[in-house]
Amino acid sequence: MRRNILHAGAANLKYEIREIVGAGNEIRGLGQEMTWENIGDPVAKGEAPPEWIRDIVAGLLDIPSSWAYCETQGVPHVREFLAREVNRRNGVRVTPDDIVFFNGLGDAIATVYGFLGREARVLGPSPAYSTHSSAEAAHSGYNHVTYDLDPYNGWLPDLDDIRNKVKYNDSIAGILLLSPDNPTGAVYPREVLEEIAAIAREHDIFILADEIYANIVYDGRGRLHMSEWIGDVPGIAMRGISKEYPWPGARCGWLEVLNKGRDRTFGRYVDSLIAAKRLEVSSTTLPQMSIPLVMGDPRYPGHLARRENMFAERAEEIAEAFAGCEHVIVNKPCGAFYYTVMFKPGLLRDDQVLHIENPQIAATVERMVAGVAPDKRFVYYLMGATGIVVVPLTGFQCAHHGFRGTLLEANDAKRAWILETLRDSIETYVSSGSNVPTAVGSSVGR
Known part of the structure; x- marks a missing residue:
């Protein structure tokens, strides 16, 4: 051509x-x-997902609005439910406007990296989940920048490696972490997460946490969400239903934006993600509508x-x-x-x-x-x-x-x-x- x-x-x-x-x-x-x-x-x-979850999903077919477009950021009452769930953790507080739905986290990941400034890099773990590493590298045109997970220490992050790479590479604008981790199955303790937050705070960068497995933890320490340890650092948590119900074919995920108002540039970046979603009209409606009914059901815990x-x-x-x-x-x-x-x-x-x-x-x-x-x-x-x-x-x-x-x-x-x-x-x-x-x-x- x-x-x-x-x-x-x-x-x-x-x-x-x-x-x-x-x-x-x-x-x-x-x-x-x-x-x-x-x-x-x-x-x-x-x-197979439990019968009661399948029954809830089947029942939504009889609700006419489940067949229609929804608002760009997602179904309003679903975002209200998820905001309440975040606020129950007694960490960073959010509003429904801080919840943004996507057609699965693959869609969210492509958008999050695709609308970063070309020179802005996100430092991610190695081993790396391929969707993140490929999307980050593709947006920049260079190889993905990584920090080490240590196989001799339970695949936990090498904090010195993170600290040095953030300090000496000023193109790094964010840190990515996955806990629980794919591919290693590691779960990061609170002290490690809080140290990563401290590094981000010191260098004025944001944190991106893929929490798709946040409710699949069996190490005895219990579940720990980003809103509970990030403090005042701007951040984005990625959540979804594919691994929990499980319903991977639903392609239903969302972002929980934390501390959007703490930094003007970060706030404008989040607004650009919503604007990009607006070009797609909305995410799929029916899977969203299942969330309050399933997660709010007394059988869900x-x-x-x-x-x-x-x-x-x-x-x-x-x-x-x-x-x-x-x-x-x-x-x-x-x-x-x-x-x-x-x-x-x-x-x-x-x-x-x-x-x-x-x-x-x-x-x-x-x-x-x-x-x-x-x-x-x-x-x-x-x-x-x-x-x-x-x-x-x-x-x-x-x-x-x-x-x-x-x-x-x-x-x-x-x-x-x-x-x-x-x-x-x-x-x-x-x-x-x-x-x-x-x-x-x-x-x-x-």
Whole structure:
């Protein structure tokens, strides 16, 4: 074309969680039965929302307004309900005008980063959830800027790394955090969160907190929302119903804007997000209307507690499955429904393999692994040999090698098979090749 129509950040639009599906489908087409452990969809893995929640949603179909547009920021009485929920926490207070609905957090994330000034950067965690890291990089046209999560300290943020990067890079306008975290399952204690708030306060920047898993915490410390620890720092919390009901197909998420009036520039930025939403008219109405009815139902706290107990038991299964596996570091997840397996440094090489019975699949995997990262090589061999699909850790903007799995498989026997197969495959893969490698470091967090 006579002009370059490609966005400067187009090359940064990468989402390994979904991209790995293409390789999996190719292998499936050659006869391998696949077990999809790559994506956080509880419903797809066999968890049905409770009947009473389904009944509420079904009943909304009979209300004519559920078929209509709603106000740009969302249904008024729903925003009033959510503002009351925030204010019950006795932290930062909000009004309904501080609640802004989007068609899922993917939509919200694209808008939040897309309307930042081009030179304004958001410092995010590594490992990074791909939607955030790709959107931030794409908006700027440069690689995502990150701070380290420490696998030797429960995947908690390296506060010195945050402090130094904010201090010496004045393009950083915000700090992103996810607690509970995807992909590690870490939950940050109050003192860590308050220290991040102190850094933001000192350097006059805002905080963006992805709280989509805020009500899935099973580490004993309990739930902790942004409004309870941010103090007077401007911030945006991201919430949704996809992981809680669960109803991922609803594509219903919202922003809770905190301390908008504390900074004029931050306030104008938030106004630009609302103006951008106005161009779309509104977000989907019916899922919003379900929120006060579901979250305000006396059965909802029990629903959340039951799911937290369920994932706590599965987290114990993770710890037991990898206990004594000398090749990896696995921290027991404390929230959300993911876990990360990290290979110890120096273990992975390009001559390691898993035996694949089907010669067509074996040849396909050999083609796929040419030139890929060492952990992605393992993931491809795992798919070819066992059909289990996990996501390589390097796909999360991370220098460590490993993979992310989920706690979502609803079939107990199949979940046990997945964990046993993963451990056996790690042992076999690491021990293959011309020489058995020597690991550096030791297992922690189990």
